[in-house]
Amino acid sequence: MIEAHDLTKRYGDTTAVDRLSFTVRPGRVTGFLGPNGAGKSTTMRLILGLDSPSSGTVTVGGRRYRELAAPLRAVGSLLDAKGVHGGRSAHQHLAGLAASNRIPRRRVDAVLELVGLPPATARERVGGFSLGMGQRLGIAAALLGDPEVLILDEPVNGLDTEGIRWIRDLMKSLAADGRTVFLSSHLMSEMELTADHLIVIGRGRLLADTTTRDFIETNSRAHTLVRCPEPEKLRGLLEVTGATVRLDALGGWRVEGPDAATIGDLAREHGLAIHELTPVHASLEDVYTAMAQDSGEYRTAGRTQQETVR
Ligand SMILES: Nc1ncnc2c1ncn2[C@@H]1O[C@H](COP(=O)(O)OP(=O)(O)O)[C@@H](O)[C@H]1O
Ligand SMILES: [Mg+2]
Structure with missing residues (x-):
């Protein structure tokens, strides 16, 4: 489980994450939903120990990420698919990761196959990869250590319909294996189809933590x-x-x-x-927009709805 307690992150005057508490459980896909700037990526960086909270805590399996003995085998993550050296091949990149994390080398071919990167492509320079192939490589790296927990930041951004469907099916099958799958998106239509459970935030604050179905039924004006x-x-x-x-x-x-x-x-x-x-039926998008407007968390042209009303 991923557990956040009163998690807060401030950058100067900006409170990116504001007293967030939530639990992400195994066996289902949990969507982390909110508009751009809501604090999703910051929260994910805090989970992964890439940034330190101003206050509060976040743990994975009861431990802080930095205390994990074999992090890549416990938590797989994809924050930015472009974070790979363009001069290396996909195979070299994954083999290097495997070696430095004491992951068996056979996992490299296993994950390449799982994400659908053919052997010939995996020997080419990553610099020439399309966005979709880069995304597949990022997911291969996340899966390399066969982790129980997966954290993916906007994994479908910029993908075509086929790529989006592929990620959706993969996330569902990983959750069906009993893994903890946590993925963020600002695309509500996509989350509605992929996530079983939703954690919804706006301006760093928790707006909802519920099943996708309940979220829609409770909030929709059918x-x-x-x-x-x-x-x-x-x-x-x-x-x-x-x-x-x-x-x-x-x-x-x-x-x-x-x-x-x-x-x-x-x-x-x-x-x-x-x-x-x-x-x-209201779509998740309709519901989110209505809820964010009601709570004054929805930014329109840099102002909140409340400010606009005032
Ligand atoms: N390193 C940083 N320094 C200063 N401000 C930041 C930094 N990272 C994020 N922020 C700010 O925190 C807020 C949340 O950003 P982010 O977590 O990237 O949101 P999201 O991923 O939901 O789009 C934004 O206002 C953003 O400008
Ligand atoms: Mg983000």
Whole structure:
């Protein structure tokens, strides 16, 4: 488990991480979600001992990263895929890492295969790699020590659809193996598909720590779009049941409360025709935006929503 307690990091006047407490558990993909500048990368650097907290603690498996006896075999990480010497080959890079961390050399070929870098490509200079290949190499390095814990900062940034899907499936299978998988993103649509659990931050502070499903269900304003040739009759019937009925921008009714089946049954009981009945669920993106605005953590053009209101 990764455990943060009251974790705070200040850079001068900027509080990048503000009293964050959370636990990342094994066996599931935990998404670390927040807009750019929210403090995700800083938190990950603190976990990995690349920066020291101003106050608070963060541990992996009960120990600070720097106290781990064999860090690469306990925690695999990818913070910046460009942090590889361009003149070396992928194979040389991984072989060097393996040798200096007493990891068996056969792991090099194993991880190259796992991330889909063919042997010929692995012998070429990394400097000529595409973004996608560099990202695969970074993940190969993270997996080299067969670690129980994986920490990846924005792993899908700049990848094409196929690369994104590949990372998503890999993260899920690593979590299914019982590993702890912690990955950050500012892309909510991606997190919605990948993460089982979400830790959401805004301006360094914790906004939510919950399952992805609960996060959406609790925060979403789900509704049903309804079109009916006798709209006023239907509205009357729905309002009696306690539903909220509003005019939709396209001229139908936007109904909150009863689900689509209930609305359809009610119309049928009263002999009303229905021309459209569409359940609409908020995406994680909608939910995040609404929540961040509510809590004043959402920056618009450098100001918070609260400041804008004032
Ligand atoms: N080394 C640093 N020195 C000064 N400020 C920093 C440093 N690293 C991050 N910050 C600031 O901390 C805040 C959080 O940044 P970061 O952790 O990179 O956010 P995210 O990864 O969520 O986009 C930002 O305001 C950023 O400018
Ligand atoms: Mg970042």
